Amino acid sequence: MEATATIRDQLASYLSEQGMSINQFADRSGINSGTLSRIVKGHQPIAMSHLELITKGIGEVEDHFFSLYVDECFYHSAPTWRRLRPFMIRCAELGRMDCIERMVQILLDNLSNVPTLFDVAEGLFEHGQWKAAAILYENVSASEKYQYSERLAVCQYRLFRIALGDDQSENLRAATLFEPYVPRLDEADQLDALKDLAHVYSSLRRWHKVEELAKELLRIASIQYELQYKLDRKWGMRKQPTRPIYGYILYSYLLQSFVCEENEDYVAALGFVSKYADGSWIKESTNEAKQIVNQFKEWAIANTYLYRIMNGDEGVLDEYVDYISIRDNEVFIALFRIVQAANRYSWNIDYILDRFSSYLSYRRYTTVFGDYNKQLTADQYAQFLTELASYYLCNKNCLGIQAILHSMDFSFKINCESNVIKCVDLFEQYRDKASDEETKQYKNLISEVRDHNEKKRESISSFV
Structure with a gap:
């Protein structure tokens, strides 16, 4: 059957070739014969439900007529969101981005379609499309690029979320592009946006930015929490953040303790620990409130041990290990910091690594605030492997070289250049410990890194 101008033309050709009447095809497809007759004659628009039945009746794949249906919606009948919305959603489900692109370009000739397009985008985003x-x-x-609108800011926030992935350089670009739009968001969205940005900058080790964002998160959350009880009933009419507001206040303290930790100011870090350990000021007494307060208290206990260990107090090491052993979500970060401390203070922690050997592989964790940030977890895992390699090598363990290669490979995949450089320096320092096969793996990884960097330079040059 040759391609013709419209879906109606193709349907008419099919009926002719098959020697079928409208009534016969109506029985096969499940479309009312009168409706089918009006469609063929061009007296009735083709609804999305009709398109699905026609396509199935002809025996073609579901998206066979999708390109022609774009024309049907705009040029062969009056465009209506009653047809466009379900069609866009089905295009998204079947991966027909070409059809979505065409529809959007046509619709934006009339800017009155912008609000509805935005609503459709929100629905697609919510359903993972x-x-x-x-x-x-x-x-x-x-x-809307010249409009100082909240809708524009929300679009940029969603695009920021969509852009985040394993490539740290792309994550930095996404964060840099989005950050100026944060003040335009509703206060509820600002809380989540600041939290998400802080996660990205944490994974990039931009601790001055994390501190700045944490302080802004505390400022806005504190104001909103106070307003919540002043406005009373009117508060329920306002947009709400994804988590209770008191949680963002506690979380801002947690973020600031991380900044102090990275700056090796453990006394200041413990000061922030005392702040998120204290939930006595929280007015809510719901089960959710109790759960969140308890989670922060647990983090406070764990981090009190941790900061003492990072400050060289080996005496609490076994106590800390026993504490985290029954808290699955705490084990990885504990191992990471324990290995760091062991390298710094020349401790022997072989018994701890043996005890938690099943946690040495990459994994994701969940808390009352949702999943641990993927980018931050990946960055910490790359650093952990490098610290682990250093520990093994300093203790004459043959697993050290493999840990370097694993870290280098993982760091390359997430485009963490600083950690790749650390791995190269470490391997060269202990090259004589590597087997021929390990040296070969190392050279292959170096070649991959060089090829990647060369392609990046070529793409930048072509753009310029």
């Missing part, structure tokens, strides 16, 4: 949602957000943003 991020690739399709990104097309809509990008086009809505372009149509």
Whole structure:
């Protein structure tokens, strides 16, 4: 069957070739014969439900007519969101981004369609159709780029979330592009946006930015928490953040303790620990409030041990290990910091590594605040492998070289250049300990890194 101008033409050709009447095809497809007759004659638009039945009746794959249906929606009948919305959603589900692109370009000739396009994008985003949602957000943003609007800011926030992945350089770019839009968001969204940005900058080790964002998170959350009880009933009419506001206040203290930890100011870090350990000021007494307060108290106990250990107090090491042993989500970060401390103070922790050997592989964790940030966890795991390699090598353990290669490979995959450089320095320092096969693996990884960097330079040059 040759391609013709419209879906109706193709349907008519099919009926002719098969020697089928409208009534016969109506029985096969499940479409009312009168409706089918009006569709073929061009007296009735083709609804999405009709398109699915026609396509199935002809025996083609579901998206066979999708390109023609774009024309049907705009040029062969009056465009209506009653057809466009379900069609866009189905295009997203079947990966037909080409059709979505065409529809969006046509719709934006009339800027009155922008609010509805945004609503459709929000629905797609909520249901995990991020690739399709990104097309809509990008086009809505372009149509409003000269407007100081909250909708533009929300689009940029969604695009930031969509852009985050394993490539740390891309994550930095996404964070840098989005950050100026944060003040335009509703206060509820600002809380989540600041938290998400702090996670990204943590994974990038931009601790001055994390501190800045944590302080802003504390400022806005504190104001909102006070307003919550002043406005009373009116507060329920306002947009709410994804988590209770008191949780963001506690979380801001946790973030600031991380900054102090990275700056090796453990006394200041313990000062912030005391702040998020104290939930006595929280007015809510719900089960959720109790759960969140208890989670922060647990983190406070664990981090009190941790900061004492990082400050050289080996006496609490076994106590800390026993504490985290029954708290699955705490084990990895504990191992990471224990290995760091062992390298710094020349401790022997072989018995701890043996005890938690099953935790040496990469994994994701969940808390009352949702999943641990993927980017931060990946960055910490890359650093952990490098610290582990140093520990093994200093203690004449043959696993050290493999730990370097594992860290180098993992760091390359997340584009963490600083850790790749550390791995190279460490391998060269202990090259004589490597077997021929390990040296070969190392050379192959170096070649991959060089090829990647060369392609990056070529793409930058071509853009310039």
